[in-house]
Amino acid sequence: MSDAGNVLVTGGAGFIGSHVCKRLAAAGYQPIVLDNLSRGFRSSVKWGPLEVADIGDGARVREILNRYRPIGVMHFSAFTSVGESVQQPALYYSNNVGATAVLLQAVIEHGAPPFVFSSTAAIYGNPASVPVDEDHPHRPINPYGRSKLYVEHMLADANQASGLPWVALRYFNAAGCDPDGEIGERHDPETHLIPIIVRAALKGSTVSIFGDDYDTPDGTCIRDYIHVNDLADAHILALKYLARGGKSCGINLANSKGFSVREVLATVERVCGRPVAVKIDPRRPGDPAVLIGKTERAKELLGWSPKRSDLELQVRDAWNWYENFLPSV
Ligand SMILES: NC(=O)c1ccc[n+]([C@@H]2O[C@H](COP(=O)([O-])OP(=O)(O)OC[C@H]3O[C@@H](n4cnc5c(N)ncnc54)[C@H](O)[C@@H]3O)[C@@H](O)[C@H]2O)c1
Known part of the structure; x- marks a missing residue:
């Protein structure tokens, strides 16, 4: 022990x-x-x-x-x-x-x-x-x-x-993923936005945006x-x-900050140095326009607040994992 x-x-x-x-x-x-x-x-x-x-x-x-x-x-x-x-x-x-x-x-x-x-x-x-x-x-x-x-x-x-x-x-x-690249995200099929876009950037495939007419600054959904x-x-x-x-x-x-699908795309393109092709598909039923969490309780009870809330950092760690450590996906 x-x-x-x-x-x-x-x-x-x-x-x-x-x-x-x-x-x-x-x-x-x-x-x-x-x-x-x-x-x-x-x-x-x-x-x-x-x-x-x-x-x-x-x-x-x-x-x-x-x-x-x-x-x-x-x-x-x-x-x-x-x-x-x-x-x-x-x-x-x-x-x-x-x-x-x-x-x-x-x-x-x-x-x-x-x-x-x-x-x-x-x-x-x-x-x-x-x-x-x-x-x-x-x-x-x-x-x-x-x-x-x-x-x-x-x-x-x-x-x-x-x-x-x-x-x-x-x-x-x-x-994000372990910054050392010892472990990372491996879902099959992958349903999470950041790895989907990172994998599309690596493969040169197209990413679907489900709705760009939401009531948000750029029309795409905002997530935390x-x-x-x-x-x-x-x-x-x-x-x-x-x-x-x-x-x-x-x-x-939660992060208590929201990022739109287009912001995530732009961040992946910047970090990876590659353009990502997108197509606009219809909205998915049940997708709220904005989902952001409040974390006062975590701060008060656990003394916790996120240290890696920066989206670019999260994307960089995911990119590092997919590009260097999991090349077969
Ligand atoms: N990934 C997210 O964004 C997210 C968000 C909210 C909540 N969660 C929750 O966090 C937890 C972990 O998510 P994740 O993304 O690491 O999922 P994951 O699929 O990568 O890991 C789940 C693990 O549980 C194992 N498992 C499943 N059923 C089992 C069983 N009956 N007995 C023993 N092992 C079993 C799987 O083999 C797998 O290793 C889940 O409970 C999920 O609901 C995840």
Whole structure:
């Protein structure tokens, strides 16, 4: 065991979980990755043991908890594509909600250590106003968002019943990659804007803009991008917050600044030194014009604020990864 203790990281072979593992190790914790590798990569697990297992397999989860005796759990494992969740809702409810219930039961039997959950701004649905704070109504508009909200409800119930301390970190759009290029974003298919544009720049392919007639300065949608290492820092702060008896709750993790699709495009073109061809497609149903998060709670409770909010920095790290370390995509 390391100085600060073992932390169980479900989904630690994925994009955000692997970045958090690197930060956990740097902070003196030993990350124990539990991942079924359905959407993650063995090669992304570099800072502690990998247990190839499904969180829905209660017997395996108990065995892993008994072996490593973690002082906290960070729960990243989930399916994460909004479009896929609309096509296959049962898959999302089964993997994101049902399997999480199995994990939770085992964690509670293990003594209910602090539990940090990867939630999402998708639980808010179409924002009634921006920036969105944590008290905004929770009205998800797709099965993915609902699956995450149901887990937040399960956590609140588990807290009532068993005292499980929890924080649900509601990320806006995770972006960037490890600046050292040791790990990066690898979704297949990729649905996130920055990697889509970076990959188009590398391949010389065309990027679709879904609507350029929104009520925004340049007509394209505005989103809030948060660097994955800023997310990683917040997870460690959240673990410490719960360990010192902090109140269980949902906390936004956002940049608090919005960038339009055209601003992201221009930034990628500048960083990559290559033009990117675009075509304008119809709006996608359910896409709000502007989505920006408010992060006062993260600052107040965790002492967190983003350090890599600059869009150019986020794009540069993503470009570095795709160009130098993942040339086959
Ligand atoms: N990427 C974003 O912008 C974003 C935004 C908001 C919330 N989130 C949440 O953050 C978390 C991580 O997202 P990501 O982008 O790193 O996703 P990812 O797909 O890269 O990683 C998810 C990991 O979970 C694993 N996994 C899935 N189901 C499993 C199961 N039943 N048992 C064990 N392992 C399983 C996969 O193999 C994968 O390694 C997810 O919960 C996601 O909902 C992500």
